[in-house]
Amino acid sequence: MSVVFGIIVGLFILMLLVTGHEFGHFLAARRNGVTVEEFGICFPPRAIAWRKVDGKWRRLKRSEWKNPPGEGLVFSLNWLPIGGFCQMKGESDADKAKGSFGAASFWAKTKILFAGVAMNWLMAFIVLTILAWVGMPHFLDNQFQIDSDTQVVVTDPVTIGEVVDDSPAAKARLESGDVVLQMRSLGCEDGSCDVPDGELAMISVSQDLLDFDAKYAGQTVYMTYQRGENIGTAELTLNSKDEKYILGASISSSAFYRSSWSAPIVGFGTMLQITGETFKGIGELVWNLLSGLVRQLNVFDQGSRESGAAAVKTAGDSVSGPVGIIGVLFPSVLSSGIGNLLFFTALISISLACMNVLPIPALDGGRWLLIAIFKLRKKKLTKETEEKIVSRAFMVLLGIVAVVTVIDIIRLFK
Numbered sequence: 001m002s003v004v005f006g007i008i009v010g011l012f013i014l015m016l017l018v019t020g021h022e023f024g025h026f027l028a029a030r031r032n033g034v035t036v037e038e039f040g041i042c043f044p045p046r047a048i049a050w051r052k053v054d055g056k057w058r059r060l061k062r063s064e065w066k067n068p069p070g071e072g073l074v075f076s077l078n079w080l081p082i083g084g085f086c087q088m089k090g091e092s093d094a095d096k097a098k099g100s101f102g103a104a105s106f107w108a109k110t111k112i113l114f115a116g117v118a119m120n121w122l123m124a125f126i127v128l129t130i131l132a133w134v135g136m137p138h139f140l141d142n143q144f145q146i147d148s149d150t151q152v153v154v155t156d157p158v159t160i161g162e163v164v165d166d167s168p169a170a171k172a173r174l175e176s177g178d179v180v181l182q183m184r185s186l187g188c189e190d191g192s193c194d195v196p197d198g199e200l201a202m203i204s205v206s207q208d209l210l211d212f213d214a215k216y217a218g219q220t221v222y223m224t225y226q227r228g229e230n231i232g233t234a235e236l237t238l239n240s241k242d243e244k245y246i247l248g249a250s251i252s253s254s255a256f257y258r259s260s261w262s263a264p265i266v267g268f269g270t271m272l273q274i275t276g277e278t279f280k281g282i283g284e285l286v287w288n289l290l291s292g293l294v295r296q297l298n299v300f301d302q303g304s305r306e307s308g309a310a311a312v313k314t315a316g317d318s319v320s321g322p323v324g325i326i327g328v329l330f331p332s333v334l335s336s337g338i339g340n341l342l343f344f345t346a347l348i349s350i351s352l353a354c355m356n357v358l359p360i361p362a363l364d365g366g367r368w369l370l371i372a373i374f375k376l377r378k379k380k381l382t383k384e385t386e387e388k389i390v391s392r393a394f395m396v397l398l399g400i401v402a403v404v405t406v407i408d409i410i411r412l413f414k
Contacts, residue, residue: 009341011081015042017120017349018083021356024119025086025112032108035089035099036073043080050075088112092383093371106375113364120353121271124346129267131346135256136266137339138207140277144269146262156254157181158203160225167248172223172234174249179226183212186220206253217241256339274347278354361393 019041029036040046049060053070060068068074090100097103101112128136135153136145160178163169180203187198201212212221218240224233239246259266357365370389374381 013345014348015081015083017123017345017352020119020123020349021116021352022084022086024115024117024122025088028112028115029086029088029101032104032112033099034101034104034108034112036086037089038074038076038085038087040076040078040085040087042078042084043082044078045080046076047079048077092386093374093381094383094386106371109371110368113368114357116364117353117356120349120356121275124274124349124353125267125271127267127342127346127349128270129264131339131342132257132259132263132266132270135258135339136270137254137256137337137343138205139343140273141207141210143257144273145257145266146259149259149262151258152204152255153258154204154253154255156252158206158209158251158253161250161252164245164248167245168236168238169247169249172236174223174225174234175227177227180209180251181224181226181231183209184222184224185216186222204253205255206251209247209251213238213246214241217246271346271350274350275354278351282354282358360397361390362397366390366393 022039026036026039046065049065049068050057051060051068051070051074052058052072057075058070060074088101089095090097090102093102093109095102101109104112131137136143158180160169160174160176160180162176163174182203183201185199201208203209203212217238220235220237222233222235224231226232236247239248356363359369360366361370367390370386371381
């Protein structure tokens with residue numbers, strides 16, 4: 001039942017985020033003199049529709065859908081709960097009829113195309129600001145915060161998870177379930193180091209332990225931990241920074257960070273940080289995919305082909321489509337609490353914004369780039385040319401979505 005409920009919540013949130021994106025287009029179009037013929041929540045087939053008739057909103061009969069009476073905007077609710085749409089008059093750049101998208105100025109088109117992106121960032125900012133006020137979960141290393149206005153509320157202490165064989169944690173005989181209380185570095189009585197008496201660090205959240213391990217990588221340190229009712233001390237010689245593991249154990253903790261006057265600043269800063277990480281992730285995905293495919297073509301080097309296959313697999317593992325997001329990620333996040341669900345919602349909203357600014361013709365950023373290129377070349381972008389470019393790009397996107405969906409279904413059944 002929890003999985004089904006998670007899927008329902010996931011569908012609702014995705015519908016809300018996509019509808020918000022389309023509402024951004026709607027507002028910008030209306031403000032810039034472009035006629036919006038229909039604004040729909042969810043995707044067709046249509047379930048119900050309204051339009052102004054004689055100055056009053058009236059529900060349209062099914063027989064009136066093709067040729068609705070009245071004038072102005074048609075507002076509709078539709079059956080497929082996977083988003084929304086904003087249908088503008090004359091969406092081709094070549095259409096020059098009054099009130100059409102094509103007849104708008106280049107600056108107006110720019111505002112209309114990127115208004116949906118701006119709306120997704122705005123929704124993420126609002127959600128993250130609320131979370132900063134009531135309790136922001138931390139998912140990023142060095143996640144943005146204002147230290148002077150941050151209260152840390154620990155709900156679960158830092159706990160050792162899986163211990164890697166032959167690692168510093170394994171050699172110190174740490175076990176899964178051990179709670180890390182504090183860390184201490186070795187001192188130096190001759191004053192030859194910055195901490196002659198050693199540094200004592202209280203470990204409240206995972207970042208405390210990660211920061212300590214990074215600072216004293218390659219050195220011998222002491223850990224105070226709790227195992228059941230007993231308190232123990234372990235001596236560890238940490239691995240160096242260039243090795244895969246410094247401590248050699250997964251750790252987990254749960255804490256929320258609350259702000260007061262700085263909540264909007266934290267919300268905005270976190271939004272920018274996630275945006276940067278999202279673009280970084282997209283870049284790594286593209287690099288892993290392209291470089292992996294190229295290396296797999298090297299028939300003379302088995303090692304190159306194997307590393308290429310690993311890079312392609314990494315790219316595939318880092319991608320989730322609608323099935324993975326709705327069927328796996330949302331139920332999982334929902335089970336971990338409302339704070340994590342809201343943070344994930346903001347993350348998805350930012351991801352939608354970042355994806356839509358990419359220079360892919362089927363997306364907002366790509367359509368703008370296409371219009372801009374023809375404007376700079378001082379050539380007319382015909383309806384046929386635009387439809388050909390956009391439709392082909394859309395088919396490629398559909399193919400990618402289909403492949404990712406198959407991968408998601410396999411993951412779901414596993």
